[in-house]
Amino acid sequence: MKAPKRLDERERLAVLNILEDLRDSYRMLEKAHQELKDVDRVKTDIISNVSHELRTPLTIIKTSLEIIRSEELDKEEFENILSMMEDSVTRLNDHIENLLRAVDIHRGIYKLKPEPVDLTLLVPSIVKKAEKNAAERGVKIKMSLANDLPKIRGDPAALERVFENLLGNAIKFSKEKGGLATVAARKEGSSVRISVSDNGIGIPEDKLDIVFAPLYQVDATSTRMYSGIGLGLAVSKSIVAAHGGKIWAESTVGEGTTVHFTLPVAAEGD
Incomplete structure (x- = not known):
């Protein structure tokens, strides 16, 4: 196995930015979970799909971090891993945004600002x-x-x-x-x-x-x-x-x- 990669400052900041986005996503997910507690029918219907669709990007991010920690990567390999992490955060956010909007609409509290x-x-x-x-x-x-x-x-x-x-x-x-x-x-x-x-x-x-x-x-x-x-x-x-x-x-x-x-x-x- 290759020696663990030592990140330079630019690479370290790039990973930290993605992790900060992930923390924001987690906070959004906690909000969605709280909202869903009051919408039993919706919660029951989506539980299997949501658990799978939210788990997939999180698994990709987790695996990517393990690779960064454990392997010596060249610049192209690192950029590819970083891109996968960014895409996974985007996918996660899309799912959570739709989930939150669906709950707001179901509860009749979704308001437009035209x-x-x-x-x-x-x-x-x-x-x-x-x-x-x-x-x-x-x-x-x-x-x-x-x-x-x-x-x-x-x-x-x-x-x-x-x-x-x-x-x-x-x-x-x-x-x-x-x-x-x-x-x-x-x-x-x-x-x-x-x-x-x-x-x-x-x-x-x-x-x-x-x-x-x-x-x-x-x-x-x-x-x-x-x-x-x-x-x-x-x-x-x-x-x-x-x-x-x-x-x-x-x-x-x-x-x-x-x-x-x-x-x-x-x-x-x-």
Whole structure:
């Protein structure tokens, strides 16, 4: 076995930053656990999925730390380990955010803070954050935003959650190596329609209406290929509805899925 690696100052700070993010995630998880104590039905339904999905990134982080402690790594190996840890913290945070939003929505305490939102700024920022995950899966992301796209009225943080959920799904379910996820937006009357598409496995027609139900997964077996706790679409539907919009899915099995949703155009002078 190689001698344990002695981290330089930059590497030590990088690991400490990730561990600080992990501590923040743990505090969020404790909050979610307390909230779930008052929502027995939700707690019962998600316990198996949540335990698995939260355990997976924590296991990766734990294993990565053990490797850093026990082995002499070159720069490239260290950066790869660091990247895996960062990705695991991001995945953990996504699960916890959806869990917290689902609980707030279920309890009727989720509140929006609407303001004019420029989608030509918001969408590219979401896409940029998703590019690393997409590239690792061999998926390209395409944007198609109308030139005359007006501002919409919405809560930026809530809409970011919707875009992250839908684009994350599009990347996850697109074909690996040759996959394509598309985000498009255009004005339709007094609303803007946003469409997020993939070219993946598709959803059976008889499942299109229920994929937005809390905890629903097309493949809910313990051996399913795709990870997730089944809350992303349900949370997205509730957020879109709270904005006065609609959300629906169109799909062809074996060709892909498109999720559409509408948001109200911001009033003149808003």
